[in-house]
Amino acid sequence: MHGEYKVPGGKLVVVDLDVVDGAIANFRLAGDFFLEPDSALDAIDGAVNGLPADADAQHIAASIRAALPVDAVLLGFTPEAVATAVRRSIGNATTWRDYEWEILHPGPLSPAMHLALDQVLTDEVGAGRRGPLLRFWEWDRSAIVIGSFQSLRNEVDLDNAAKYGVEVVRRISGGGAMFMEAGTAITYSLYAPGDLVRGMSFAESYAYLDEWAITALRSLGIDAFYQPLNDITSPKGKIGGAAQKRLGGGAVLHHVTMSYDMDGAKMVEVLRIGREKLSDKGTTSAAKRVDPLRSQTGLPRAEIIERMTSTFTSLYGATAGEITSAEYQAAEELVASKFSTEEWLTRVP
Template identity: 25%
Template structure:
């Protein structure tokens, strides 16, 4: 598969609250659908750290909101599917591109975008591979209870030694693909589990052990700390090299900023969206 448009905008919007991050992704997608901005690769972080859930999940069933609020963290529902993620020590990416410029179904486009992620890991010196393409990333695994996004791999997601390092999700609207995902720099597993609402009687220690066996981080893969800026630069280079992109650093347009503010006020910052049944 070859991308039909090689000139993309590159954004680093820094660390922002969860509702703002999700609003910016949607604002970019809307602007791109209107033809106002080019395809966009965006990197960002979360401040304060936040729990996000997939579009089809229940916040009240998945998240201990009392623990989240007491810790000063945020929470938000994503416009994409998938499972709970605690956005803490990570680099988050998003890709916004019209379907006509990246043709194919969900699996095919996941595979193409994952080539950029794989090349980014190679820039850091991480030998990674893609999980098999048989599992639709939009669907929950029917094989049993999963605690969080990183304890099982969907189609064409990055693994190191069979353990998941990056989790992604995709949605499409108005002819535009929005895919975003988390690349773990490090993880505090006990903290993650304190913020989750586990089934009554679920063995937390055993579930944490399972999570550790299924997930890994850049710190673990490289045996050293990897900062946000180092990871961002590596994945920027990886996307450019693997997908043949000409990335031009830019900023959000005034229209995107205003639309994101509106989306925070009316959607992502509202419990009508985040905690709907």
């Protein structure tokens, strides 16, 4: 069995192994990481050989850590990264290049339609009727998108939202509220088979699925990095946040909203951002929490999206695609039956 795991911001970890009578055998670790002393490689191989094939990642990492020489130095990887590669090999995980990706970038759509398309396209990928997709969003109005489990009245100042004509909708994934106006945010969704993140923890999958975006931002001169659990940030401030949802067909919906040119003053009027959340981010002003991409690049929004598209294509291969009429129709039906209804919006009042 063969498994690979690219450590976000680090190196590639590659493992090969057999499973004999329920135990790991003939384990071999390789990769482009740095490891001292050389004997530590044999120590890691020995620690994994003989472990139960169903050992979880925590058990595998603990065994490796216990076997390492006291003077061992691991650069670009960790025992946990090796454990993830082992679980991915035994679970027959796939890699980005195992698929034929399509990139979708339709014109402006309503907030409810965007959320309905997320559900429809994830279902299509999970059912095998579509290959995996990357979709960039365009907005036709101002909106607040709250997480699936957030309280509407706790998160949104409905009076101010109405005053500014900001539509409020609820998505199917968890996480926090997002405020955006047309042209002020860069939002994308990934629709991927579950095998792509097999063997990873939720925390690992967040960083793994956004590493290409970090690479694209760095190519634009932004010192971007991932901050667990789900933030893309920089020394100058938070850039954006991610959310995920696993659907019944096994597919993963992973979407990210990054600020391009946020109106911070309006944001704090329409969102109820509490002191506890601000202190968690180490800031005292909600208006300063989100640092726009425009201020860090000086580039038009379209150029940043183009760089992200070209980076994704160069790393994983992709072609331009389109949303089908049947997919639009299915999404319109979901808008009417779910995403535009008061019942869905107020499911957590």
